[in-house]
Amino acid sequence: MASAPVSTQETGSAPPLVSLRGLTKRFGSFTANESIDLDLHPGEVHALLGENGAGKSTLVKTIYGLIQPTSGHMLWNGQETVVRSPEEARALGVGMVFQHFSLFDNLTVAENIALALPRSERLETIPARIAEVAQRYGIVLEPQRRVWTLSAGERQRIEIARCLLQNPKLLILDEPTSVLTPQEAETLFQTLDRLKAEGRAILYISHKLDEVKRLCDRATILRMGKVVATCDPRQESARSLAALMVGAQVKDVQAASNRVFGEPRIVVDQLSMRSPELHGVALKNISLSVSAGEILGIAGIAGNGQAELFAALSGEVVANTPGVIGFNGKAAGLENITQRRQRQAAFVPEERNGHAAAPDFALSENVVLSRHADGSMTRFGLLDFGRARSLAGEIIGAFDVRKAGPDPAARTLSGGNLQKFVVGREILRNPSALVIDQPTWGVDAAAAAAIRQAIVDLAAKGAAVIVISQDLDELFEISDRIAVIHQGELSEARPASVITREEIGLLMAGAALAH
Amino acid sequence: MRIDLVARNGRSRLVEIAAPLVALIAAMAIGGLLVALLGKSPVQAFFVYFVDPLMESWSLQELAVKATPLVIIAVGLCFCFRANLWNIGAEGQFILGGAMGGWIALLTHGGAGGWWILPAMLLTGALAGLAYALIPALLRVWLGVSEILTSLMLVYIAQFFLDYMVRGPWRDPKGFNFPVTVNFADAATLPQLFDGGRMHAGVLIAIVVALVAALVFSRSLFGYEVRLVGAAPRAARFAGFDDRRLTLSVFAISGALAGLAGIVEVSGQIGQLQPSISPGYGFTAIIVAFLGRLSPIGIVVAGLVLALTYIGGESAQVAMKLPFYLTGAFQGILLMCVLAADVFTRYRLSVQFGRAA
Structure with missing residues (x-):
């Protein structure tokens, strides 16, 4: 501004x-x-x-x-x-x-x-x-x-x-x-x-x-x-x-050099959906395409359909035609979140406590939450808690999650540490598509930098990433293209190097841009 | 003055185990007060209720027999309650299970018998309870009807159904017009564990049910799903668990177990169908489930405690002329104390004194 x-x-x-x-x-x-x-x-x-x-x-x-x-x-x-x-x-x-x-x-x-x-x-x-x-x-x-x-x-x-x-x-x-x-x-x-x-x-x-x-x-x-x-x-x-x-210098996110984008990995084609919530926002005719290696940022003021878009992409709310949402070239509109995870898609919702993680469950139990989709968490029909604990350990090590005790309940972690754990749980799966809503909301600066770096690194490895965020600085820092959601409608995505804050502000307020 | 409940940071294992014990002691203290108000000695009542039944072999067996239906029902209920679904109608599912399972005994009565009759009765009883519990579950899933009301109201329908059947179509023609069915044949009766004792094979069924449920809760993905839906419903949806399917599943399980308890009680304990086959086991099992902290093993212990109140209540009626309804009142007081103890393990009371502006 x-x-x-x-x-x-x-x-x-x-x-x-x-x-x-x-x-x-x-x-x-x-x-x-x-x-x-x-x-x-x-x-x-x-x-x-x-x-x-x-x-x-x-x-x-x-x-x-x-x-x-x-x-x-x-x-x-x-x-x-x-x-x-x-x-x-x-x-x-x-x-x-x-x-x-x-x-x-x-x-x-x-x-x-x-x-x-x-x-x-x-x-x-x-x-x-x-x-x-x-x-x-x-x-x-x-x-x-x-x-x-x-x-x-x-x-x-x-x-x-x-x-x-x-x-x-x-x-x-x-x-x-x-x-x-x-x-x-x-x-x-x-x-x-x-x-x-x-x-x-x-x-x-x-x-x-x-x-x-x-x-x-x-x-x-x-x-x-x-x-x-x-x-x-x-x-x-x-x-x-x-x-x-x-209290220290914050690390800048290191962008990968030589960005090359591959095949479209996440494709949304004219998606319209009513909100299940009273006073919710309906999604109107949303289309987007994110290629391998690319990060699409979606800006917008809170309550303009971000939660609804996330639910539609994740499969928590299922569409009524298959073709409106595709992951890795397969129509996935009718699939639930588990089936979409089996298509190598991963999701991180906005709310850590109670949505991405169960606050009263131990971290190892929270690993099971999204990782059971590929069948790796059960053995002979019973949960494999040994494997869950070792995966939790891997996430904690790779993402520097600070915690008290060997396997504490999720709610005992600070916001930043729990967010790192939740992001790490999804990123260490090596997904080929990631949808992440407000990745650094309420997170301290050091943790936010680590999370943004992990997102950039994942894209550099060839994943398609959608970042929904209210933080314009964050979107400009990591996105290749930026689109704006307003009242359930998504603007055309434009390269982050071209679009200005003023243009985004107008789109956030609902004004159409003259091209 | 301002009174707040402030969330506690953590709960130790000790508190988890101590809370129901404290609740039990508090309920005994209040119950003792009631006894004193009735002009009787609370100390004597304590012994009659809680000590004497533990002193003799026959009453210990009786304890196990009374605890059996409570434990089987409560284990089923803890699937519902853990998932924050409120099946209050286990009493009706129990009665219908007993009635339909007993019907198999009536159909085969006077025939050649056979080993398959008992399993067929148990299966029919469980399926009847399951189907009956699915009514509130389907109404909730399809139409959003509160399962609390529908499951409760269905209790009365089951009670009057059984009452009608034993007074009408199922009445023993040689029974001098008493509203009871014929006594079940041996092939339709659960065997006794010891000769001349009171314990029947249903006791073993209750133990197996509790052990299997404990394994399902702690180690299976389904048990994880039930716990997650109760603890964090949005996270459960994010985990890919379908809440409609889960609602139907837990109602099916609790209905089937209540129905199983019903036919176990009819076949193992009563030996015939009569207008009333339950002194409110389906409701008492709600208390058992909460006193057992919604864990199958805890429920076994809690089932024995509540069975004690039934037996103690009977002897207190005889020995001290205490009213029968005191038992029901005590059970209610116990539930209130358990729920209150639960609140205070999670929250701490903060009272701030200050003048209002």
């Missing part, structure tokens, strides 16, 4: 609105936050940076009264203050927009906003108040629309409007752009600029370094629960910020 220079007020001169001093939060023996000092000034956009599990969420939940600190204290306008609940936080002037929306799909925008306001507020007066907020901050909302008809960006605007109606002095936003197109994100940034100009403090949680550089005056970087640096993000490079977050 384009980074426009922003005029900012001088910060630091005014006394801080919020000061955290020595804030520590322990969960049992685990320290989520350790002696955190943080100052937030009026009229400042302050970034909170860190990897997953660095303690960002714990810290903001403490400010918002959802969590009580183990020790340390918070000053509000210089006064020591204890926030016992979100109600108290809101009364103080803290508003928070969560990453996962808390909206009722079947109610209207106005009704959803009314629910968060004091009881004395009349429903009839809300449209007028929404109009007032809309005008002041450029937030466009239709009060009578039902939430389920709205895009993620529009839903987020409801959450923001809901906060602003309470006139907060501090607004906390948790990963606000993760569900937005680049254009929607730009609209959000303009709203935030206006809020800042009014002297409100904004705490902005993100791991997207470009937007932090574009938006924020100061950044506090957390690593493993501690503040490792406070800096002016505009003076830093994205690389140096990343290094501060991770």
Whole structure:
């Protein structure tokens, strides 16, 4: 996205609105936050940076009264203050927009906003108040629309409007752009600029370094629960910020040289399919072809049919004609996931816990989950746990999976390690086709780099790979071609070297490109 | 004040085994309180219920005989419950299995006999239970009907079917109009294990059923499938397991085992058909399944415990004039305690005191 220079007020001169001093939060023996000092000034956009599990969420939940600190204290306008609940936080002037929306799909925008306001507020007066907020901050909302008809960006605007109606002095936003197109994100940034100009403090949680550089005056970087640096993000490079977050230089993915593509391995021909879910997205006339050695990236905002496309490709939902999906030249539309695995196809779904792996099952038992398809996991009709354990060991060794104990339950692994295990389970099969949904979602930077490298290496060995991802940086890093899914329709795939972020953003928002 | 259930990180093997024991002790304490409220001595009741039946050979045999149907049914139920499917109608499958298996005995009655009669009865009983359990399973798979309601309602149909048959078409013509069938011939009766004892060959069937089920659960792909569907249904679909086929399979297994238990009870213990052939074994087996932590070997132990409450309940009626329904109440209390213990092994109670905003 384009980074426009922003005029900012001088910060630091005014006394801080919020000061955290020595804030520590322990969960049992685990320290989520350790002696955190943080100052937030009026009229400042302050970034909170860190990897997953660095303690960002714990810290903001403490400010918002959802969590009580183990020790340390918070000053509000210089006064020591204890926030016992979100109600108290809101009364103080803290508003928070969560990453996962808390909206009722079947109610209207106005009704959803009314629910968060004091009881004395009349429903009839809300449209007028929404109009007032809309005008002041450029937030466009239709009060009578039902939430389920709205895009993620529009839903987020409801959450923001809901906060602003309470006139907060501090607004906390948790990963606000993760569900937005680049254009929607730009609209959000303009709203935030206006809020800042009014002297409100904004705490902005993100791991997207470009937007932090574009938006924020100061950044506090957390690593493993501690503040490792406070800096002016505009003076830093994205690389140096990343290094501060991770604590080491992140390896770049090594692309294979001399890419030669072979036969088409995954072919989808005019696939249309209704979603089994209520409010799900139907797939409309999707066609694509991925050749041996090639990586096709599929971009899109969450909830535009990615899950449905994955289910259709994997065979978890079976098509009603054979020809719409083919693996390795064979029509596979009517085949179930086991039969498609027997055709050398492999699949990694978005959700690790409960979809790719059973959380309460041991790692060796989770090997059986997808590997039983080729009959290698049974002997004389009984499960061969010896073989499952040795395969688990191979995966753990090859993908550097960190775990406690010899064969622990999947849920005891961190997100990144479980994802490496699940990806490794599929890649070590040497599949000739791989479909992977959000390969590095919620995974630390080092694990993400390892997973991307494994995908690139698999393609270099001649596999056809489809990567479905919301992370454009990731898609540009590893894809040969990129297509965009929007409302269940897939755009034509174009070479990653040709297509621009702006074009992808327009496609994500549903605009057709003129050729 | 805020009360939360917070998930525990891990569960040790010790807790897994201790939880049902703690539940049993808690249920005994509550049961003792009930006895005290009835004006009787809880200590005496404890001995009559749980100790005296273990002191004599005949009552130990009786224990095994009573545990047999409970164990066979509960092993079947644990296939359903592990897969998060709720077959509450084992009682009906038990009755229909007993009735249809017994029908073979009636058809062959007075004939030349033959070795094949018993196996034919057992097979018919199992198939009848299987077919009866498939009704709620098919309704669920085809139409999305809740199997909890349909399986439960089918119990009453089975009860009235048997009641009608023994009062009408199957009644013993020489039975002075009593609503019972003829006494089964020897060829239609499960043999006793010891001369003059109470234990019949059904006890062995229960042990074999539990051992085979334990092997299926721990070592077969099908057992893995059942456990996976219960633990993580989406992962099971990702593993390529068809949930419709699995629903039908586990209902078929639990129905067949309930039907088998029914004909074992009729042929080994009762020896004829009568309006009622079960003191609620199909429902008590639900408690057995949970007390046994849904594992076949645990179910054998739990089946003996629940059988003890039946026998103890009978002697408590005689010796202490305690009402018969106390046994049912105790069984219910036990189930509540087992389920509560299960919650507390997975979660820990957190109570936060603080003023409301």
